[in-house]
Amino acid sequence: MQYTRPACLLAAALLVSGCKIGGSGGGSDNDTSPSYSATIERTTYGIPHISADTIGGAGYGHGYAIAEDNLCVLADAYVTFNGERSRYFGPDEQAAIMGTFGTPTNLEADFFFRFLLDEQQLDNFTTAQPDDLLELSAGFAAGYSRYVEEIQDGQHPDRHLDCRNAEWLTTITEADVLRRLVALNLAASSANWVEEIAAAQPPSANARMLRSLPSEEPEIDSDRFLLGREAGIGSNTFAFGADATESGGGLLFANPHWYLLGVDRFYQVHMTVPGVMDISGAAIMGAPMVLMGFNDNVAWAHTVSTARRFTLYQLQLVSGDPTSYVQDGQNVAMTPVEITVQVQQGDGNLQPVTRTMYRSEYGPMINLSGLGLPAWGNQVAYTLRDANLENTRAFQNFFAWDQAKSLDDFYNITREYVGIPWVNTTAIGRGDPRALYSDITVVPNVPDSMLATCLVPGAGEAVMAVAPGLPLLDGSRAACDWQTDADAAQPGAFGPGNLPSLFSRDYVANMNDSYWLSNPENPLTGYAGIIGREDYEQSLRTRMGHTLVRDRLNASDGLNGFLASSDNLREIVLNSRVYSAERLKDSVLGVVCDANGPEREQQACQILGSWNDTGNLDTVGAHIWTALWNRIEDLDLYATAFDADDPVNTPDGLSADSSLHDQLKVAFTETLADLENRNIALNAPLREVQFYLKPGEQIPQYGGEGNEGYFTVLRNSYMHIVEFPDGEPVRAFTLLSHSQSTDPTSPYYADYTQAYSDKQWLAFPYTAEDIAANLESSIQISE
Template identity: 25%
Template sequence: MRRTGIVRGIGSAVLLAALLFIGARRCGRLPPLGAFLDPHRGVWSVAARAEPVGRQTAGLPGLAGSVEVVFDDRGVPHIFASTLEDAARALGYVVARDRLFQMEFRWRSMAGRLSELVGHDALGFDRRVRALGLAWSAQRDYAALDPHSPVARAIIAYAEGVNAWIDGLSASDVPLEYYLLGARPSPWEPVYSLYMVKLMGWDLSYGGTPDLRRLRLQAKVGAQAARALLPINAPIQQPIQPNGQAEPRFDLTPIPPPGEPDTAAQRWVQELELALGPVRDDAGSPPPRELASNNWAVAASRTAAGYALLAGDPHLELTLPAIWYEAHLVVPGVLDVYGVTIPSLPAVLIGFNRDLAWSFTNTGADVIDYYEEELDDFERPTRYRVDGAWRPLEGRLEVYYGRGGATLATDTLLSTHRGPLTRYRAASDPAGGVDRERALSMRWTLLDGGNGELVAFWNAARAASVAEWLEAMAPFAAPAQNGVVADRNGTIAIRSFGHYPLHADGDGREIRDGRRSTSDWIGFWPVARYPYARDPEQGYLASANQQPIDPRVDSTYLGADWPSPWRAMRINALLAADSSLTPEAMRRLQTDPGNARADFFLPFFLAAVERAASSGALDARAGEAARLLGSWDRRYTKENERAVLFEYAMSELVERTWDELLEERGDDRPPRRVFTPGSMVLASLLHQPGNPWWDDRRTADVVEDRDAILVASLGAALERARAEHGEPDEGGWRWERIRHANIYHLLGLRPLSALALPVQGGPGNLNPSSGSGRHGASWRMVVELGPELRAWSIYPGGQSGHPLSPRYRDRVEKWVAGELDPVLFPRTRSEVAPERVASVLELTPER
């Protein structure tokens, strides 16, 4: 039996090596084949150490005492230490053991130093990242840390643990990706932990270039229409902070018709595209929103067992290795916390301790402003003018190196007191010559400085009540997050944490005059004013990225173009309908196939067909499509065969409604939309059947109304579904054959990825499935806060970052099925049953 297993393992390794050789060609040069295939020091040696077993010991410099790490049968390390620093040190050691390449890839991504690892192809990305100033900001934050503070000591201890693992690496310990790239792991620096905080903020709060998108819209259809299509307040209100209304409120207002193009906005679009060239992340109509997290808490009075319940599932980019690492840290009498950390950070970000549990969703507030600056000299500026006085610019030289240390490029980057500065030349007439020199700076809360995020996470893990947790999270600044929390006393609460800028004038959606100090932010919302609720009368709280606070409660500008609240509407409806919730019910909700978006839009399609039929003007295709959809239960189960038709109808509806937003590109490429209004705006328009926006201006001989567009969209959707997937009942329309999750390896290597995974859910579901399938629930957790806390969890991947390890993707199948694993949460080492122990690592002080 054993010999057969070994032979099978060798066969798998041979196959994997062959696949990797093919798959890695697009990632740059492979190392010399002799070194790559060396049986003792090459890729083969990795297979021998992919999954540690038994009991191991290692010396770790800096430890105050011995640390025992028990890896359970899910690969989760339970770290039993005598001091907080030792716990952080051990965490750094075991995370590096399991995720070293991921850690290096992430810090290099944030620092703009990928070129040193993968070569010249990454230079453009590196220059863009450095222009944003994220690593520069992290370095300033680290320099400002009191080295004796608890957070600084934890960061330093964590780095010592990582470097202890790196220093002791044997050939069999080096992750596979380093062999593919012909590289060796680099030493870890404490500041890299702060890089990860900035990377997290970049992912969650750099919402592209919203000012540029608004100006593109205004340039196309005028300011009045642009304001309506990109509203400050959500037309459908079901806010995070309960507003006392049992049902969503529809604040539907007339949408003005398309206006004349705004020539001033057109000039600003041209200039901003030049100015933001290095940091833009959109090139026209933005992609659909794919960050779609959920969390909710239920009071004890509405649960079957009489204990508060909490659920959380943050939705992020799906990768292998997974973005999260599950861990349990125990320091007797000081710390006992379980949850997920991001490899690079010495803290649990989402999880629970013996007394409470918490989770987050993204707030999506507007935390970036742009300022037009006046410089003393455009070519070689050293100063900028504010209130008539010159101020010095801060400059830094950025050098970019390639593999082997060759210099690839250098940049001199400048900053004002607001943030990074970009210089550009713009033509006053698009057809004329260059005659205007402009400079634009960016203010972003993520670059403001401070270490409130790590301080908050570090202290929140030791909170013993909701009140203590809320106080611990108060310093959190960026990216703004909706934190939900519940404790064993039955208390539940939610607060939208973060720095929300206050302006002396306006709301920050305009390009501001940098020559006046009155254009600067005058501060931030006080914590007491943050959107917040505690123990509401309804008995539950939920967030799903919707607008946090009803503008009738507080109309102060917080952001604009909020995600549609379809998920929030569904969560609130399900929680309101069940006054005896269980952990199992909470688990089912996380992948609930019901869809408030389909519930809203489908009746409009069907009613339009009915009216067309009664007038004798019904297209046969639309009638058949309506018949097929009329029997659909509007549930996005994997086996359903109608969701594809509805999604095609919605796509056709968007295409036919917003034709006025198309612009030619002056080449052979098809026109593109300058902006795609959100589905809430489209929902508003459905209540305006004669609005000029319904007319498809590409059909010169007819003026369409709402019903004509709805009927035409249904007919075209049926035609497309048949062309792409065959007849309705032949199996080709099954959702599981059409919509998938795709979890790619960090380097995009398909053999190391988990692709075409059938999932339950679609646009607007609690488990939304993005078009690319590359975003989804990165972690699912349910916690019952009884006398003995119980928890269940899963994430798409596995604890190990080594592709040859059985822990690399062992959780994917359960994640796809919506299942959760019961969590092992021992107080002491002796509480871990022998059959649950996979391996043990004893770390001892090394003097």
């Protein structure tokens, strides 16, 4: 890539001093605002390596680089987080890509963000941040804003065609960066309830709502409580200790299954400030620091945790006053907040829409009628307390990890901040024989002992049945408030002594089940149900993950040796084995295949019988099994029930029940009919039927969904495999399946995606020498 310098610069200049100065930095010689300088060197796939003398400069380079790659997506997101979607796009449009916040209408999103991310919330968060994090954030804002002003000045003329002339493309400030961080904190809590919080109104106002939630009483959908309100968002990770690796040192695999589109996707970046940090990895777009990565001493990975980050409370309302409630015999008034949103009309003019929203002492009121619970009436109402709305330490924790010196240092940081908002962590360190698993995170302190007296009768059990560990508590008694451990980092939270972690010399893993089987030989037990379940059936993806490790360590996977290495791990994690097929395919075919059956069914049976039970691009049959599995997975399939003493291998075997067999035959016939109706050939290789979700591109994609038992899933996003060779710099291999840029005019829009499709890992250039050897462009920017 050749960088096109601004026309106002001297041709010989390498230093881009900027035709216009924007954001929070720069000015005249008499200006006391911050000054920033950074070098941005791009290597293969456009990965920016940013070097600066100050933390602010590192943020400046990051902000500029990510704007080069993802300007329109970020600009749209800042409109969202500022609660201004209705102003620019009208009230009724449903945002196509909202990531963790779902797809509410613009008006509901605006009221939600204006309410939860208000000035008081932002001020509390900002005041709690240390100077270095504020410096990093201010630099990020200045770098992003500098690029915006270059665009608005007519530079980079062929780039960002979707937004370069948009009214909503504006510069940002440090406050915008911090507001984005607060929003990111809420991904596994309040973000699940945008419409329900925005629409929570007392009964007298319900009729005036511009948009109502369902009034019928549907069954509670368990997916409704998942991060992003959809299945499939999660991750895999392996961390091997010295006893399980060929090198005798640690080995780490990071494998988020994260958003492929929108602002919540990953951005790969490397930032260096001499003597302070030299950190590489992935940031969720808009976060100025690396959130998952490696330096020359530690490497870590994340998976979405099962712990609950909020609780619901049922309030007993004061008779005749639905905006007050009773607690311990005392009347408590809710806090009203009047919010006005500017709404674009059909003629382009703006009209204000005002709504009064309410908070209890716990947090925002919430309308749960869509879950079959009563709407806000005259007797009861519901409210939500979100531990991560009270968590100001999350990004201090991440930023401290970026600078960690050893695995012990990393672990001590984790226990000191207890700030990680919603993910498990695995980690390894240079020269350390151990691998670490940790769910030392922000969890409401609701021990199991509280449930007998504080769970709302009936409704509480119903919620827990579909969302294990999530309590609906009695808000009429202060005795049901969250407790606080002596070592807690914030009131109402568990301290690290009551949160699970494990060091192991062989391996730890997590595939989005609970902490329980981080290492099946050393189960973690005795923790509160709000953190996760124990002794329960694991997902097929979890079982596949542990099976991959076991097959490696007992040399049954067909590869050389019996220990893990970077080389064999890069092959194993992308091998696209299908656990459901390995366990049940032959038995199912024995039931549904009839030598005298219809010709199309015989063809399908022959294809499936020859299929090697993987979802690689050239395999034939994977798409048939996927379509069949999606029809049969909820049937009572198994002959052997789940056994907590053998959780990796059970349940197993196909039941001999004749009624099940009849259901399988019907499902097989319907599956083949459906494929025929969709004009999908039975003998098509996977590369002809499964493609990467990337607008304007059609790149074949291997793998499948976790519910089928794929470890190699379709939502693979950023990935790294890291080790610390003795006497050598950190050695890492990376992939970013969705590529660095969201701009179709960028050379980095689909190149990394093609590399992922080809299973071509990138040997990451970490050292200055490796960066120089792989250099594609280099600029310096300052103001």
